[in-house]
Each structure stands twice: as structure tokens, then as C-alpha cells.
Amino acid sequence: MPRFAANLTMMFTELPMFERFTAAAEAGFEGVEILFPYDLSAVELYRASVKAGMQIALINAPPPNWAGGPRGFAATPGTEDRFRRDFERSLRVGEALRARHIHIMAGKASGPEAIETYVANLAWAADRAPHTSLTIEPISQTSAPGYFLSDYDVATGILDRIGAPNLGLQLDIYHAQTITGDMMACWEKVAPYVRHIQIAGFPGRHEPDHGHLDYPAFFAALDEYGYKGWVSAEYNPIRTTFTGLDWLRAAKNI
Numbered sequence: 001m002p003r004f005a006a007n008l009t010m011m012f013t014e015l016p017m018f019e020r021f022t023a024a025a026e027a028g029f030e031g032v033e034i035l036f037p038y039d040l041s042a043v044e045l046y047r048a049s050v051k052a053g054m055q056i057a058l059i060n061a062p063p064p065n066w067a068g069g070p071r072g073f074a075a076t077p078g079t080e081d082r083f084r085r086d087f088e089r090s091l092r093v094g095e096a097l098r099a100r101h102i103h104i105m106a107g108k109a110s111g112p113e114a115i116e117t118y119v120a121n122l123a124w125a126a127d128r129a130p131h132t133s134l135t136i137e138p139i140s141q142t143s144a145p146g147y148f149l150s151d152y153d154v155a156t157g158i159l160d161r162i163g164a165p166n167l168g169l170q171l172d173i174y175h176a177q178t179i180t181g182d183m184m185a186c187w188e189k190v191a192p193y194v195r196h197i198q199i200a201g202f203p204g205r206h207e208p209d210h211g212h213l214d215y216p217a218f219f220a221a222l223d224e225y226g227y228k229g230w231v232s233a234e235y236n237p238i239r240t241t242f243t244g245l246d247w248l249r250a251a252k253n254i
Helices: 017-027 042-052 080-097 112-128 152-162 173-180 183-193 215-225 246-251
Strands: 003-007 031-033 055-061 101-104 133-136 167-172 194-199 230-233
Touching (some): 003 017, 003 055, 031 230, 042 055, 042 080, 055 080, 055 230, 080 101, 101 112, 101 194, 112 152, 112 167, 133 152, 152 167, 152 173, 152 183, 167 173, 173 183, 173 194, 183 194, 183 215, 194 215, 215 246
Parallel strands (some): 003 031, 003 230, 031 055, 055 101, 101 133, 133 167, 167 194
């Protein structure tokens, strides 16, 4: 059975952030992820995670610009200095939270120069933080028009080219289904690269048992493969988080 984490940015929003850790633990999750934990005290977030007995599985980088600027620019030519500066901040926050993974967002870009910029920034980050697990994630053009990384062959090709042991793939099943039309075939193709998995129903990005994806079969495939990483629920609850957790109880047989 996979280890399930809850995305506290999207789930348990009925509660203040610091109370969501305990709520997730009581619901049956073993870990959490927080997309952008930069507006809260990292010390207090870590204390809340320890109190609830929860590991923080993942955060995103770079810190977001809520004033309207880009929320990712690893592939954007001409922003290399900014990427490095903001990555340093993400690294400090990730270390304070003892986060298992840091997801490096590519941002909007296209063309050969963007590829070279992306490769150079990722290689620099992997070398800068050799003991930190870093991930990249293809995101569908439907969800993020213009986003640089929306192809799994491109993603695995970049990972092969860099060859850093601390850089791997983040597989969001909602995006995998959107991009490829067959999330199970996508998993089978990219499994050796995967460090972190996110799940949601399709279509709609609600609870995993809403929509037409066969998550019980997917979880069985993960067990058969021997996947040991986190499977994080990253969805928008239809009503409250608490009333939509039948899928988790079924997966854990409780």
C-alpha cells in the first residue's frame, strides 16, 4: 500500500494552516505537502508537522510572486540570476521544514534557448544541493498555457542529459491523463524516473474516486513495482475534505 500524503494548500482549508497537520494525521495520512510555504514561519510549520507526527513531503520552488509575476522561471532565458537567488531561499525553507523534495517549476518559455536555460539551471541546482531531492513535473497546457514542461519524453530526456542522482520526476496523475490520455501507460513508461506522485480525480481535479481513473488498479501497480515514495492527494474537495475521504479509507482498508 502506498504512503499517502495530503496537500495542505488545497485540502483541509476549513482549518487554519497550523491545524491542518493534525487533521490530516487523524484522517489517516502519513505526510503532507505544502505548495508555497513562504508566507508562514518555517519554524512554526515544522513544529506543527512534528507535533502531528507528519513528514513534509514536498514544497515548490521558487517562492511565488503574488503581485502578478511568474511563479516559475527555471526555463526562462535571462532570469538565471533570479533563479539562483530564489532557489537559495527555497533551499533554506526546505531545509528548515525537513522537506523530502523540492519541486523546481519551469515557468512559461519555449524553444531551444529555453531548453538550454532549463538544463543549465537544473544542473546548477542539483550541484548546489547534492543532498536535497529535486523534482521536475510536466504540467498540461490545459492547466497552464505556455508552461515549458508539458511532455514526458522531454522531461525524461532532460533528466538523462543531466544525470544527477538527486534530480527526478514528479508524476501528477491528473496531468499525466490530460497530456497522454492513458495515465497507466504513462506510469509504466516513466516509473524508473519517478520520485513523487500526486493524485486527483479526472476530470475535475476532485477526490480520486470521482471521475473515471482506476486508482485501485494504479495503487496495486505501484505495490507491484515496489514504489516506496509518497503518493500525495492534491485535489480540490467537492465539499469539505473530511466528507470526501472514502477513497483513502478504501485504499487503506479501514
